[in-house]
Amino acid sequence: MSSSNPTAAATQAMPSADSNPRVVVTTHAADGTSIFGADREVPLFRPMGPAGSSFAVFDRRGAVPVNNQEATGEYAEMLPRCPPRGVIFCISNIAGNFTVPMHRTLSIDYAVVLTGEIVLRLDNGDEKTVRPGEYIIQGGANHQWINRTSETCRIMFVTASAEKVKLVDGTELEETVMKR
Numbered sequence: 001m002s003s004s005n006p007t008a009a010a011t012q013a014m015p016s017a018d019s020n021p022r023v024v025v026t027t028h029a030a031d032g033t034s035i036f037g038a039d040r041e042v043p044l045f046r047p048m049g050p051a052g053s054s055f056a057v058f059d060r061r062g063a064v065p066v067n068n069q070e071a072t073g074e075y076a077e078m079l080p081r082c083p084p085r086g087v088i089f090c091i092s093n094i095a096g097n098f099t100v101p102m103h104r105t106l107s108i109d110y111a112v113v114l115t116g117e118i119v120l121r122l123d124n125g126d127e128k129t130v131r132p133g134e135y136i137i138q139g140g141a142n143h144q145w146i147n148r149t150s151e152t153c154r155i156m157f158v159t160a161s162a163e164k165v166k167l168v169d170g171t172e173l174e175e176t177v178m179k180r
Helices: 006-011
Strands: 022-028 034-041 054-061 087-094 107-115 118-122 127-130 135-139 143-147 153-161
Touching (some): 143 153
Antiparallel strands (some): 022 034
């Protein structure tokens, strides 16, 4: 999406949640000048089939702080899971009328709903509906995503590794894995 007219670019509609996202990456030349390192579409990974959720991982780093001189990778066919002590930048597309199983990650997840709407349900049964332009800070809680509409919901995440939640009695809450 390049345009010489900034007003036209600003009014262009957001791409469909079913389309491959475009990622523009900046880096540095040998002399320190800022340059573009990549401009590419990231293919959606559909491990649950065409009627389930899809994912695209844009960047994944194994440690924070990151090395900004390290090249970004390509992460086709990867579930968006934050590496221990690392960070990940990705999207999840939750298909219409689809429910993601209850799960917990060992991370803090910063999210924004880009398109559609999603119900965030916690293991105690509480729910909140989150709509486009609204934000989520999900701190290692056991949760599931429920799309009760027919429209795909696209959610953007920046996820950073976190310590396990430790209860008063010393019990540590483990990661739970989504089952397909």
